[in-house]
Amino acid sequence: MLSRNSPVEEARAPRWRARSRSATAVVLLALVAGTELAGGPVAAAPHAADRVDGVWRLDGYGTVLSVEDGRLQEYQTTAVSCLRGDTARRTGQAGNSVIYTGDDATVYRIRPAAGKVGATLHFDGSVGDRRLRRLPALPARCTEAAPTGALATFDVFWQTFEENYPFFAAKQTNWQTVRDRYRPRVYDGMPDTELFALLREMVLPLHDAHVGIDAGDTGSFAQSRPGTMPPGPGLDQRAQRFVEQHDLAGMRLRTFANGRIGYARLPDGTGYLRISGFGGYDGNSPAYARNSAILDETLSQVITPGLRGLVLDLRINGGGSDALALQIAERLTDRAYVAYAKRARNDPIDQGRHTRPQPVRVQPAADRFRYTGPVAVLTGGETYSAGETLTQALIQRPAKTVRIGQNTQGVFSDVLERILPNGWSFGLPNEEYLTPSGGKTFDGEGIPPDIRTGNFLEEIAKGTHDSAFTQALAVIRRHAE
Secondary structure: OOOEOOOOOOOOOOHHHHHHOOOOOOOOEOOOOOOOEOOEOOOOOHHHHHHHOEEEEEOOOOEEEEEEOOEEEEEEEEOOEEEEEEEEEEEEEEOOEEEEEEOOOOEEEEEEOOOOOEEEEEEOOOOOOEEEEEEOOOOHHHHOOOOOOHHHHHHHHHHHHHHHOOOOOOOOOOHHHHHHHHHHHOOOOOOHHHHHHHHHHHHHHHOOOOOEEEOHHHOEEOOOOOOOOOOOHHHHHHHHHHHHHHHOOOOOOEEEHHHOEEEEEOOOOEEEEEEOOEOOOOOOOOEHHHHHHHHHHHHHHHOOOOOOEEEEEOOOEOOEOHHHHHHHHHOOOOOOEEEEEEEEEOOOOOOOOEOOOEEEEEOOOOOOOOOOOOEEEEEOOOEOOHHHHHHHHHHOOOOOEEEEEOOOOOOOOOEEEEEOOOOOEEEEEOEEEEOOOOOOOOOOOOOOOOEEOOOHHHHHHHOOOOHHHHHHHHHHHHHHO
């Protein structure tokens, strides 16, 4: 599967897996007004569909798309493999974009450029586009039977990282040395448990929370940065109870969006907004448009006139859709600004080559109340993914914004979802999120706070005071005066 934004992770669940396969996850389905009907697919205008038909290679992402007769077929490619990925059917058209909806409800929007040379691909719920380049035909490897067995599985796994992973240098990892060490231990017919353990051992030293393996009944692998833990429902509930007892003097949070958002207005007019993820807001509908509408309605109830300061708590946040995360930033500014830029690794040999960075902008929310006073953002090692991209966007916020707590987890990229010849699947990052000035990334180390405080999880365990919340109120009140 192509990389795109993910929903909130459950405990120990890889971000990439939660997005597309977990029953509790949010998949990204757009309901485009006037272009999709309950009765079945809607035919796109013939000229637009004709211009989209053909074979396309993405710039980066190791992916080829075959589009023909209303059907889209994904092929996941490396120098040693071509495996069939997801399929989608044409379901409508919006402007010059032809819309395809996958079996997992993922929505692809393909917009052809002038002529028939290039096109762009967009996933609903994501930020940025992917560039497509037309090919004369499918690569020959994609028309041949794929090899199977443990050796083929190892080779596809290793080669996918070799061609797409951007952080080997930062992780001080020589990936060729990893191959030399592990491939001699692989043999066709080896037990699945041994192969899974070997693949896990290969990537464990990366300490990358966006690297995961799903080996079906054999097992699954996910991890977080040392000293942190993956956010999940149990931890989220413990944190909420702690906040209510220690920070809000027993006041219960008003909850919204399927319990993923909580809010309280303190007596002095300071708002406390707690967000555990960017998705899963409707337990009955995975539609991105529905999640966006629920978030918009929620923010209209909590970001209101009279707000004298805002504490935005992202300390237990499993990530999700970057587009939903930016909806928060859009309510906190009256001026447009660039949040960050996005680029993907796009050379299978040269780790230093990337796609052209795409600026991602925050536009003030139209026809909504926008709060422009001081904001204190609470972060920690359990602030993941879209929680981090929102934190990164707020660094550029024109009004006073202070980050308090500890470094975030350090995983920003959408997750490139891949399949293996033996039917297993895995995920890895292949993108970088850059600061608008200087082009810095925070992958690995996470975004540091402006004011460093105690470890939130340790404070919960000890039942002591919430040092970050205390600092946040001091900052808010100082700047609100």
